[in-house]
Amino acid sequence: MSKADLLEAWQNHLADGRRRSPHTVRAYLAAANRLLEATGIVDFDALAALEGPDLRRQLAARRADGLSNASTARELSALKGFVAFARSQTGRDDTPPRLRGPRLKKGLPRPITPDDISNIADLIADDASEAWIGSRDRAVLYLMYGAGLRIAEALSLKGSDLPPGETLQVTGKGGKQRIVPLLPIVRAAITDYAAKCPYPLDNDGPLFRGAKGGALSQGMVQKAMARARVVLGLPSTATPHALRHSFATHLLGAGADLRSLQELLGHASLGSTQIYTKVDAATLLDTYRNAHPREKD
Structure with missing residues (x-):
């Protein structure tokens, strides 16, 4: 199996299995690709073995690139879903890794864009x-x-x-x-x-x-x-x-x-x-x- 195989399976799961919007598929696929690039993982077994600290390191690197709290929380959601999907493919419980997202400051009331x-x-x-x-x-x-x-x-x-x-x-x-x-x-x-x-x-x-x-x-x-x-x-x-x-x-x-x-x-x-x-x-x-x-x- 290769990284491309993992990403293709994830994309098919999102688009065909979960019927996600094209916008969501693109965002979640990009997050998955960044995780695989950083870890060098190329198979479901290794991906399924990732835990909270592994994802925390990935998010820390993304924060260093200037990612906002809200975008970090969205990326965490994508990564937890990716690992949970890998666990389901290896016959394990598909519960995602336990990891809390960043604290988000309450903003002033504003229109919803x-x-x-x-x-x-x-x-x-x-x-x-x-x-x-x-x-x-x-x-x-x-x-x-x-x-x-x-x-x-x-x-x-x-x-x-x-x-x-x-x-x-x-x-x-x-x-x-x-x-x-x-x-x-x-x-x-x-x-x-x-x-x-x-x-x-x-x-x-x-x-x-x-x-x-x-x-x-x-x-x-x-x-x-x-x-x-x-x-x-x-x-x-x-x-x-x-x-x-x-x-x-x-x-x-x-x-x-x-x-x-x-x-x-x-x-x-x-x-x-x-x-x-x-x-x-x-x-x-x-x-x-x-x-x-x-x-x-």
Whole structure:
């Protein structure tokens, strides 16, 4: 066996066995390659024998290259998964090495960026006990950020909402219905989940199922996101509902008008939507301070 064989097996496991996103596959494959380069390992037996101190040395070398705490925590997740995979291939218990990640300082509350949202979705999918559960959670998160749905609205969808089209009819607070557009990436995430879900998605039944087949609860989504934000070093304000806030803030920053945003969010009054003008004011103030000549005196 060679290093290339190990990496190919790991890549196939991530892409085909676990159905990870291309972004996650690339990141985890790069981390595995760095570990093999540093240790000279070329077979599963030697890889499976690695323990916490071995991974700690690898992470220390990466930290010396300037890796941040959040990126170090992500790399540790990849390495532990790689060793656990090797152990499963050698007939051992696939429990990963015991090693705690770096302590992450609590940052000031800030909007969730698109990159952070992508990383949250990837981490949640990576940590899922089964591939279909990871696909399910990714689809729910994308509905909240990509379509501005409340968590309750996303979880109230039925099997009859399949297959996803370019728009989706949503029932919001007070039974008020609205039509929201679905981006291709959101439709693809829903379709991927529906194809993997082991339970029949009947028209009258819930679209998103829990591990035992019942309706998925809000608490499960909240706990999964809480675990991901700790790994990424995001503030406690990075909750599922913050995805909807980020959807609105980013649209407003890109030039969306308040009336259109009100319709997309399903707000009964324009006053509820105007809060996002205050959220975006921080960005405008930064721009002013950086551009106004009097600020540079």
